[in-house]
Amino acid sequence: MSVTVEDLLKLPSLGGARVAAGKSGLKKVVTSISVLEYANPQMLNDDLFPGDFYGGEIAITGFINAREDVPLQLATIRRLYEGGEVGLILYYVGIFLKDIAPEVAALADELGFVLICMPKNRMDLRYSEVITEVMHAIISEQKRDTYLVGEMLERFGYLPESQRTVESVVRMLSDRLRCSLFLVDSRFRPVNLAVWPQAGESSMEELEQFYGGEAPGASKEMERLPSGRWVFCAPVKDADNAGLTLFLVREDKKLHAQLCLQAAEAVRLFIGVWSRGYGNVGTGELLKAILNDEPVKMRRLAEIFRIDVKSIHHMLLLLPRKKKEERNLERKVRHASTFLEQYYDICIAGIHQGKGVVFTGQERTRMEQEQILEAFYEEGDKEMRLISCPGLENTAQVRSAFLLCTEYAEEAGCIFPCRHILTGSELEFAGVCRQILDAGEKAILEKTACLKGLEEQDEELYKTLETFLLDADSNIARTADLLYVHKNTIKYRVGKLHEFFRFRIQKMPEAGRLYDAAAVLRLLRDSSLSKRTKESGEV
Incomplete structure (x- = not known):
């Protein structure tokens, strides 16, 4: 059994608290707790979330910097949810934050994001009491429950779809076991890695030297590296992937071999359920690595295919207008790639989360981008709604644009029903309109x-x-x-x-x-x- 939000409410320090919203998320697993109070609310939204959060965390806040800014509170909750956070514990309600706004409660209910309100009008409450008891409950349960696979799969299931990536899995396992994880292919090229603690140094080079640049084909007992670190390795194989190896590196002491094997099994099961074929070499995997924000894998694949991902400046999304058109999506994406290769230097295409995606680079023609897309649409793809996101400067902006499409494509189609080619700016505008309705x-x-x-x-x-x-x-x-x-x-x-x-x-x-x-x-x-x-x- 894992510690859930519902379990935390039984702790003495939360005895006077009440669930204000998001009750459908009470069964979610809690793996850690943190405090979120920032002097710069804009930094909170633009720079921190969701990248540093990988599921299962509950946060304490007083919304002090956003106490009169309901749209910012809504945006913050959405960012936390996107990062896999399970809820917020609100302090000092009635003092700084006068009350929980109805629209904030409604959004939390919609997302299953638990809002726990500490007793109102109490300035004497301390964060440290809740933090101490929550962490004690989590660590005690982790010592009792050593069935890691079941816990991880349960947590994966609660993650938003955009966070169901191998990158997230590796980070969650790293936090759970308090060790560094390195997922490499047969030639010792890193596919994913997570260093623990995050302020620590990667031991990837030391691993490569220790094993002579070739990943072992079978599990090995924990060994001592020259630096004094302990390392365990286990293969991660199934019928679809190319054969990967997981290394677990602990700074201070050995990990139990059974936990290490379970970590490898958790990665294998995740790949089998949500990321089949992970590790196989193909431009489709490069596309997924870019959209999933998996930098290590992205750099490795870009090097293999000799593609400069920095030269990607435009993303075209193909969305089926009707359910029956989804079965033709793969053919449509191939056609889009073939058509656009006439006009652009690079062209990477694939399907991600039910949407056709085509990345392009520098134009090779004097034709304007709008004219090229109109020609493509008129040639026969009128069954698809196109979303054009130009001017992308880095892969972070690419991922942000894709998430924007996932979130607000329906709203943009409603506001602009006569436009068969939507732009990223129109999706942003639709998002602002949606937030006004939410407010x-x-x-x-x-x-x-x-x-x-x-x-x-x-x-x-x-x-x-x-x-x-x-x-x-x-x-x-x-x-x-x-x-x-x-x-x-x-x-x-x-x-x-x-x-x-x-x-x-x-x-x-x-x-x-x-x-x-x-x-x-x-x-x-x-x-x-x-x-x-x-x-x-x-x-």
Whole structure:
């Protein structure tokens, strides 16, 4: 048995606490605890999460720096959840943070992210009491429960899909066993590694010298390295991967051989369930390494294929519009790769999490990127929605863009239904609109107040404004085509809109406010998305 969030609530230090939201996550396993209070809230969101978290951690916070910033609280919870965190223990509610906002509770319920509220209006509560008891409970249980495979598989199952990577598995095992892990191929090239403690030094070079650059083909008992470290190695093989070896290196003392073998088995099972064929050489694996943010594996594969991943500046995603088109996705991705190779220096293509992905580098033509994609779409891929993410400077931005697509593609399709090629910027905009809906009725009313009178008084005029701004790029002829009316009719309606608002509706920054409000209202009207909002009690 592992320690769960539910178990922690039985500790004396949490005796007066209550679960404020996220009760569906009470069965999640807790492996550690930390304190999250930062002087710079923006750094908290942009630089820390989710990279340093690999599942199972619960955090203590007072939301002191974000006590009056509900959108930042929502963004922080999303980042923590993306990193595999199981919940937050909130201190000093009623003092710094006046109360838990309804939209924060609704998001936690939606994600199964547990919010534990310590007794309100208590300034005498200390973080250290909870930290001490939680860590004692975790360490005591780890000593009793030595069935590592079951614990790891349970934790893997609770991770968000974007975190179900071998990189995460290796880091979680490293933290659990308090040792460094090195996963290498048959030629001793590193596939994944996790150094423990993170401030320590990698012993990869020492391992390679000790074993003569060739990974052993069978498990070996723990051996002493010249540096005094202890090392254990075990093969990680199944029917699909190319044959990997896992090394476990401990600084101070031997690890029990059974735990080492279980660690290797946990990696093997993870690869078999969620990452079949891991370790096989193929450009598809390079694509996955980039999107999963696995730097060691990415560098190794890039070297094998002689591909400069730094030259990747554009990502094209192919999303099936209909369920039946998913079976054609592999063929569509191959076609996209063949087509785009005519115009770009490098082209890596594959399928990841049910989405077609194509990476391209420098253009070899004077044609603009938009023209190339329009030509590709017109050639026959109208069954797919395309998402174009240009201007990517590094693989971190590539992964961020992919996660943005995973999170907000549905919302972007709702706001821009007439656009068959969406951009990364439009996904970001859709994400902002979604967050306004998540923030609740007050935020929605504030954002859409500028259109309230028009929407209620003249539905036809409002429809013209919405189409003009969101679908036609403020083009009168295009608006007329979309609404199936003469362009003189649109000119007349646009004039009426000028009179209503007392400014030209193309004039910035005024037009920007109208554009944002129209997008939020369109998103709110979508039946599936608004239903999700209403069920969470936000509107």
